[in-house]
Structures are given as structure tokens and as C-alpha cells.
Amino acid sequence: MVDQLAEVFSRPDLRLVPVHESPAGREWWRSSVIYQIYPRSFRDRRGDGIGDLQGITAELATLAELDIDAVWLSPFYRSPQKDAGYDVADYCSVDPIFGTLEDFDALITEASRHHIRVIVDLVPNHCSDAHPLFQAALAAGPGSPERDMFIFRDGTGENGDTPPNNWQSHFGGPAWTRITEPDGTPGQWYLHLFDSSQPDFNWDSPAVHAEFERILRFWLDRGVGGFRVDVAHALIKKTGLPDWGGRADGSSSEGYPGSEAPMFGQPGIHDIYRSWRNILDSYDGDRVLCAEATIDPIERLTDWVRADEMHQTFNFAYLHHPWHAPALRHVIESSLRAFDQVGAPTTWVLSNHDVVRHTSRFGLTGAGPRTGDGLGPRDEQPNLELGLARARAATLLMLGLPGGVYLYQGEELGLPDHTLLPDEFRQDPTFHRTAGERVGRDGNRVPLPWKANQPSYGFSDAGKSWLPQPPIWGKHSRDIEQRNPDSTLNLYRNALSLRRALRLGDGSLAWWPEHDDEGLVCFVNGSTLVAMNMGEDPVKLPALPLLLGSAADALEGDRLRPNRTVWMRVGS
Incomplete structure (x- = not known):
């Protein structure tokens, strides 16, 4: 050549x-195109302004036109919805706002008809404080088997009124909350790396292992194509829970390399995923595990995708690359070389539900917000003409790379973030835990526009929308872009079709x-x-x-x- x-x-x-x-293996996940659906913002068929499973099923034919291999559904389980479903109260049911288990089964059937696999989000680090297991732990008291399924500790200082260590929540504030014991006295503290409504499981407990193996089999038996594993690097905490002076999300900072974060990337975590891989391999259909693991450097990230562990992991170094050619070349080369060492595919991604959409991000002159934050009315506003030109260019480059690709709903329309979303509509716990200092992620989760001249831009059959949509949504509506041969939607369609025909993913x-x-x-x-x-x-x-x-x-x-x-x- x-x-x-x-x-x-x-x-x-x-x-x-x-x-x-080119890899020797030709498994589908090595070159896959997986489309992320954020269910509450995709399509509402039941008329309450919240997207639902029926809405997803109704639009699978539309997604099939993008020549995708699978959809990944963000959580749709029963939940109080304090963190958009990542606070799970029942892992084996569908929250009524999204529908029923029968609706889910219908979605699986329809997706199969279009040769689309369905991957579901699994949240094993934490659950909702409304989960029956956590409620049982509160009632059972210190030292009980029920409480051992979570990370409870006595406080320090006089009367135990100081948290067990100095860990901070991803969403702001301490990572510990003190409870009142069943007898009414001030009690132990429980760990929550995220919101106080999301207690962390204790993965040193065999009962937690058994519970999640049950959950895996429940959804595999219903025909799912695999799991995207939320904060997959966080399950095991370092013995003794030592203090940590670095970033709450475990990313490297001066004097605090991410490899030393005591709440992330502990060696014992890999035994969990080896056991899960054995479960998936016992099912037909080449089911997959994908890790959301914020690990640096890239060479450490490959530990999650060794031959007997997960199939894929998100490449956050690529997602966060600056608009700088030498830096991008370095990320691409170091990623490919590192993942090749373990025989795994590299996956590429530019947007998801936790980051500013790349149309907005590439329109900023500054560095933009930190990971997990969005853009609000008081922030620098992106140049959307520049941002869209760069986003289209970045997408076409990404689709030309060998390996797997993840797309986030709406990026095929060139959607930017809703950067002027009024504060009174914000629901992200980050916004509330920081008293508005960090605006959170609501701006990239606004319901999609389907039809330009309808209420809620066709998102809801009743014209409702759980978050307000910005006025510029009209020109990005799917019906408008379908008719424009130069639209971002048609760029995605053409590129994805050509990518498959040229076998670039296997290249x-x-x-x-x-x-x-x-x-x-x-x-x-x-x-x-x-x-x-x-x-x-x-x-x-x-x-x-x-x-x-x-x-x-x-x-x-x-x-x-x-x-x-x-x-x-x-x-x-």
C-alpha cells in the first residue's frame, strides 16, 4: 500500500x-457506530412532555437511516429522578414516566427488525436512597449485613460529627452525609461520590456482587445487546479510605496524579468485570460491555479492555481534545498504539449527555467549562457559525478513523447547547449543590426538534417539553434538514454510509x-x-x-x- x-x-x-x-477480528463492536439516546429528551409519544420508550420505538426507522449498529439508552429504570435516572430505585423495572416493561420488550423487537442492537446503561457504583436495599440498611443499624452493602462509617471528631474523610462529591460539597439512626440518635455517615441521594455500594460485599449478576441476567434474558457501565472505574475504594487532596473526579492535577486517587481505578475492580464478561459470553449474539472510565493516561485506560474484560471503553482524551492539530494527532496515535497492545478497538466520541455539545464547544475562544459543567447565560457565548463548521469537520475526521464511534442524539442535526436556559428550569444536581455557581448539564439535554412548525418542534404529540427549547431549534429540526442536501443531517447520513462501504471502521x-x-x-x-x-x-x-x-x-x-x-x- x-x-x-x-x-x-x-x-x-x-x-x-x-x-x-487492520484488526484480525471482525466482531461487530470493533467498528461499531452506537447512537446514544437520552430517553427523556428523544421523543414523547404519551403527551406529558417527557420522552418515552414508545417514542424511541416509533423513530427507530429514522435512526436506521443513519446506518448505525446499536442504540445506547441512558437510564430508564424506576427512579426518583433526582439525577435524571442515574439514581436508580429498581434496576429491573421501567420508570412510569418512560413506560412499562412491555414497552421495552416492544422496543427490543422493533430494533431487531431494523438490525439495531439495544445497549442499556448500568449504574453499579451507586443507587437511589429510595432503593429498598438502602432503606433496609438505614433500618437495620450499624454492623448489619444490610448496612454492609453500602459504605457506612463512623464520623471523626467529638461526637462523630466530622465526616470520615475529606472526599468531595462530583456535584459539589462533601461526599458524606450523616444519618439519623433508627433510635433517633445522630448516626453513621454514608459515602456518595455524587449526589447525597446516591449512596455508593460497597463492592467488598458478596451480596452486592450477587445482586448485580442478577440484574445483568435479567436484561440479557430480555435481549439487550450489552451494557454501558457508568463510572466503571469507581466501584472499589482503597482500603482505609485515605484522604485525597486532588480533584473530586480523580483526574490528574498538580501534585495529585489520577493514578493515586483512592476512590478510582483500584486493582480489584477488574475481577468484577472478568466475572461479568463470563456472564455475557454465556449468551449468544456477541453481547458487549463498554466502560465509562475517566482514567489517565490512555495507557492505564486499556486495563479495562483486556481480552477477558470489557469490549470497549470511552476515549475521554479524544472527546476533550482542543482545536489544535498536534494535540489531536498525539491523542489519535497514542490511543491506537495503546489499544492495539491489548487487541482492543479504540472508540471515538465528541459529545454525550455530560459535556457541552461539540458544536458549542468548538465555537468558544477560551477553554470552556470544566468536565460535567455546561454553559449558562453568564458565560462566554459560542460563535455558532464557527462551531458548526468545526463540528462538521471534526465529525468527518472521526468517522474516518478506524475503530468504534459513539454519537449523541441531536449531533447529527448540528445542535448546540441551550446556553441561555433560564435558571428556574435547571434540574441538574450540580446546579443546586453549588447554589448556581456551576450551571450543570441541562443545556445539552434539551428535547430534540423534529418538526419546525409544530409546538415543541414536534418533540411531543401534545406540544409539551420538560425543558424549554431555544428559538434556533427550528432551523435544526429534522424535517428541515432532511430536505437540505447540504445539511448536517445529510452529511452524517452520507459519511456513515460511505464509512461502512469503505470499511473504515475495520481499517x-x-x-x-x-x-x-x-x-x-x-x-x-x-x-x-x-x-x-x-x-x-x-x-x-x-x-x-x-x-x-x-x-x-x-x-x-x-x-x-x-x-x-x-x-x-x-x-x-
């Missing part, structure tokens, strides 16, 4: 830099290093040249047939315009 490329480029001395070879990667502009990211995947210009000036490219561009004006003659990406054919 290298000789062929040199001939095509009329450069016998051209030296491509191989990074990744290889070699850098094309012969350029003078540090703003260019350019590589060859099989017979396709992928080039993105992250600089400020047009960049000359080889004279090759154009397959697809992120914009109709991507090329000026033989030059790639800034904030644009192209796919070009190499060879015949």
Missing part, C-alpha cells in the same frame, strides 16, 4: 508513518507527514485519504478524487479551507 500511495502522490520518496493495522491508519502546515491532520485509512485543516490558512492537498467534504466549499481548487475536512480516494 505504501508503494501505491507514493505512486499516486507522484512522490517515490514519500514515507508514510504506519500507526495501526488501518498511516500518517501522511509531507506537509508544511502544522494545522493539518492528515492520514490514510485503507484507500481513503482523510484531511482536516485546523489552521487559519488553506493547505494544499494531493490531486485526488473527492469522496466527501464537511462543507460544499471545503476545497478551493487543490487547497483545503480552514475548519474543513475531506475524504479523498487513493488509487483506482
